[in-house]
Amino acid sequence: MVKITYEPYTEVVIKEYTYYSKPEALAATLAHCIQIGQPAVILWCEGVAFIPITLPPDTETVAKEYLAGRVIWSSVIFTLMPNYQQTIKVGGIEVPIVDVTPNETFRQVALWLKERVSKQPNTQNSEK
Secondary structure, eight states: OOOOOOOOOSEEEESOEEEOSSHHHHHHHHHHHHHTTOOOOEEEETTEEEEEEEOOSOSHHHHHHHHTTEEEEEEEEEEEOSSOOSEEEETTEEEEEEEOTTOHHHHHHHHHHHHHHHHOTTOEEOOO
16 A cells, blocks of 8 residues: 655745735736746735745755755745636736635735735835
């Protein structure tokens, strides 16, 4: 019989975050990528729409972090979006939004991001 072990990530490290005051402004950052055929999607959870940019585990140091249970995001851009919708239309382009509410890690990240807005309404900085 095969042994199955569940080991969720124990930490998400966010090196930098940027808050956008409107969902349309966040979507506009992806509109160009979609126009040139790049896959692009906004994640939504707990009233927060966000785009994480992960560090790929392509170096030994980063790969060790991933194996140790630490995910490293070089940055995340986000906005408050109380109600989920499947797309946001920006300049004739529909930017898809995926509801990731079932994912516990994304739920915790969304709540953490939401807290940043309540602490600093014009959030545009890094925090440890």
